[in-house]
Amino acid sequence: MLSVEEARARILAALTPTAPETVALPEAWGRVTAEPVVARLTQPPADVSAMDGYAVRAADAQEGARLRVIGIAPAGHPFAGTVGPGEAVRIFTGGVLPAGADSVLLQEDAEAGADGTVLVKETVRPGRWVRRRGLDFAEGEAVIPAGRRLTARDIGLAAASNHAWLAVYRAPRVGLLATGDEIALPGDPIPPGGIVSSNTHALAALVRAAGGVPIVLPIVPDDAAAIAAAARAARGCDLLVTTGGASVGDHDLVQQALGPEGFALDFWKIAMRPGKPLIFGRLGQTPVLGLPGNPVSALVCGVMFLLPALARLSGLPGEPPRTRRAVAGAALAANDRRQDFLRARLEEPAEAGGPPVATPFPVQDSSMLATLARADALILRAPHAPALPAGAPVEVIVLGELGL
Numbered sequence: 001m002l003s004v005e006e007a008r009a010r011i012l013a014a015l016t017p018t019a020p021e022t023v024a025l026p027e028a029w030g031r032v033t034a035e036p037v038v039a040r041l042t043q044p045p046a047d048v049s050a051m052d053g054y055a056v057r058a059a060d061a062q063e064g065a066r067l068r069v070i071g072i073a074p075a076g077h078p079f080a081g082t083v084g085p086g087e088a089v090r091i092f093t094g095g096v097l098p099a100g101a102d103s104v105l106l107q108e109d110a111e112a113g114a115d116g117t118v119l120v121k122e123t124v125r126p127g128r129w130v131r132r133r134g135l136d137f138a139e140g141e142a143v144i145p146a147g148r149r150l151t152a153r154d155i156g157l158a159a160a161s162n163h164a165w166l167a168v169y170r171a172p173r174v175g176l177l178a179t180g181d182e183i184a185l186p187g188d189p190i191p192p193g194g195i196v197s198s199n200t201h202a203l204a205a206l207v208r209a210a211g212g213v214p215i216v217l218p219i220v221p222d223d224a225a226a227i228a229a230a231a232r233a234a235r236g237c238d239l240l241v242t243t244g245g246a247s248v249g250d251h252d253l254v255q256q257a258l259g260p261e262g263f264a265l266d267f268w269k270i271a272m273r274p275g276k277p278l279i280f281g282r283l284g285q286t287p288v289l290g291l292p293g294n295p296v297s298a299l300v301c302g303v304m305f306l307l308p309a310l311a312r313l314s315g316l317p318g319e320p321p322r323t324r325r326a327v328a329g330a331a332l333a334a335n336d337r338r339q340d341f342l343r344a345r346l347e348e349p350a351e352a353g354g355p356p357v358a359t360p361f362p363v364q365d366s367s368m369l370a371t372l373a374r375a376d377a378l379i380l381r382a383p384h385a386p387a388l389p390a391g392a393p394v395e396v397i398v399l400g401e402l403g404l
């Protein structure tokens, strides 16, 4: 069986970013830049004042000096003249420093006279309170690299550097297909012995959190023809995700149904718990990720494979979820050959500054959504990891950090 790392590498190798598109700036938040954002101007465009006060020549602005105020320079209204010896210009934050001036006398350190002069109450250092031209960025500078997921701060920077539109990768469209005779949509009649489908809803939220567009397809019964028809309809997606029908039972039909459609299997079954029967392959141009039906398995596989896949389709490298150090809150049994992901509570350490304490829930059944919802973290247990006493260091994935 493939390891989790090999499986992720195979999935990422089979995916390429979506085609770039140009979108209006407000739409670009959360999208990944397809090319660098190059400043179209220099910021600030000239030397400007950082404070309200007086533009002065520092050499003249010694404590006790009195300067003649010859004009005013509010932001957006530069003073056209030149500040000569013994002169000052009233200036406000963001105002362009007039020619001749090299510094700003802070308003609080000045006393305006009724006779059009100003008294310097505190000696001014040369260059004080001046923001130099280009302090922030210069025209032609790549202010945002290609391949970056745009934050609100980046949007502000792109706007300031005079971009109304940005080239970003299209948000990946992910088709979500749940299979099973026993499942019904929330609110619909539930068949005898059946359950309500949670997988596509949870995965849709995960896709959205990762910047993708989820397309929840109608539930299909355990019927090869129906699964094939639904999969055909999803060929326009950047990725088709199925849940259920991944295992070895007589009704586990995903591979049987997709085979005649030309499904090219890359791999099936990995050394992971929960999530062993993971399927990956390609249906024509569309990559297909077949997740197990058990809700916890589907979600944990979503974290380990669908999130990196979405990142890759969005134009990012597709790193595995980041792990953190913690200490085990209970003794952990030795592991078998499947990498284990234990649902756990995460608590503050007894000693400030120490790693948090991760305590696994006593029952780890892969059907238990309530436990998963209450979990703060997944404790990673490598294949064949030895038993560990409480207090031993462990690696965890903090679920809250993933925005899920």
Ligand SMILES: Nc1nc2c(c(=O)[nH]1)N[C@H]1C(S)=C(S)[C@@H](COP(=O)(O)OP(=O)(O)OC[C@H]3O[C@@H](n4cnc5c(N)ncnc54)[C@H](O)[C@@H]3O)O[C@H]1N2
Pocket (backbone or CB within 6 Å): 178, 179, 180, 182, 183, 195, 196, 197, 198, 199, 200, 243, 244, 245, 246, 247, 248, 249, 252, 274, 275, 276, 277, 291, 292, 293, 294, 295, 297, 366, 367
């Ligand atoms: N003999 C074996 N049996 C099973 C094996 C095995 O190796 N040998 N693997 C087990 C493991 S591990 C898993 S995981 C499951 C995965 O099975 P499938 O992917 O084929 O999923 P189903 O059989 O269709 O369903 C499993 C379980 O999940 C429920 N389910 C299905 N879809 C949804 C949905 N959309 N929302 C919520 N819950 C769903 C379904 O009712 C079942 O209870 O196979 C084991 N068996």
Ligand code: MOO
Pocket (backbone or CB within 6 Å): 272, 273, 274, 275, 276, 277, 292, 294, 297, 298, 366
């Ligand atoms: O792998 Mo299954 O996902 O253990 O329940």
